[in-house]
Amino acid sequence: MNKHEEGAIIIALQYCKIKVFNGYRSLSNSMHATLILIHEKLEEFMGFHDHVTESNLKSLLIGSSSSSVISVSRYADPFTAVSITCIGELLLSVDESVHCIIGIVLKVNTDKAWFYNGCTKCKRKVEEDGETFYCNYCAAAMSTAIPRFRLELVVIDDTVPANFTLFDREAANFLGVSAEFMMTKAEKVDDDSMQSLAEFDKFLGIPFVFKVGVKLAKWSSMPLITVQAMSIPINAMDRRK
């Protein structure tokens, strides 16, 4: 295990953006979240030496392909191998593409529905049919449905704001409560003061890494952006002293 004490010094950048201009790559800070880690005794760094020997390290560095970009993260496996882009570029990206964004949540749009009634089996949206519910996917009627989060977040980075749709798993994970809990609470309070939705304020003002999928809409110039994974707040991450 002394291997990492020898050989090349490893400098790693966490949460930085790669900009390409006139064919040249440059690195830039992103939302003040970028960290420079120099030869730290971390598992990932030790592993790095196993993949990179002295001779192929040189060829990696002079190579022009993206093979010189090796992504490691102990926090966010779903985020590896997806480069970080900005929202401005995201809005111009191609259909079905996947990106990582570092952004801050400005607002949760609670004027629109923030949950949907989900099928008890497949979790997809069910149709209300009087007292019962019907799932088109399962082709089955059911007496109950489970409320599930479908939040519209207004996310901004140092370019432009955009609406991201956040689904149940990521929302409930972060909030620590279920949509059913929030619904029951909102029904009890029964006012328009949004007091009952105060939990959503937890999203505001902190940077997250979002892995998002882009879907072009036929009826709008704005693409639909769906969050596939969301990191814990970047501020809360271990700063790896």
Ligand SMILES: [Zn+2]
């Ligand atoms: Zn179903």
